[in-house]
Amino acid sequence: AAGVIQSPRHLIKEKRETATLKCYPIPRHDTVYWYQQGPGQDPQFLISFYEKMQSDKGSIPDRFSAQQFSDYHSELNMSSLELGDSALYFCASSLSAGTDTQYFGPGTRLTVL
């Protein structure tokens, strides 16, 4: 079965640089969620989109922005990167905003040097 695809899988950036993470949901899934997992931490919700509109917002820094496109893929844009942004970034998708089960991608490991 098709799964959530995230790219790139690994990314190394310098401080103050920008990064773009991409997420391709499971086919027919119209809802995308982004989570950030720091080292040894639980995943923290950042932002979600339903039918290309932002549906919920969590602890996402102002330096970050995201959007969902017409094909339902989503991109997380991160600017002025800081050392503390080093983390595993997960994307999850669900069949609709009201469906319980979120299926997670393998994550993008961002390292900021």
Next chain:
Amino acid sequence: GDSVTQMEGPVTLSEEAFLTINCTYTATGYPSLFWYVQYPGEGLQLLLKATKADDKGSNKGFEATYRKETTSFHLEKGSVQVSDSAVYFCALRWSGGSNYKLTFGKGTLLTVNP
């Protein structure tokens, strides 16, 4: 706000031992409850879920029952294997309004020795 509390790890067991990982929650209304598993270097995989009180989720020998009276969703397995070594996360999702995010516990690292 909503929160999930898991027993702190790490938990180390011998193969074929009985596993319990405790999870309790605080939430308004009646959330859906989940267990996710994260193997080393990998993403989160849904292990099992329960959407209403007294529901039992089960998968791969793991079980958890949604207990509204004790606000708990403890994970159990009768006989663990080395391949079960991973981090286990309990999570909830509130079933009301437009808030669909998952709230996770801190995770419990399980190591199973042969």
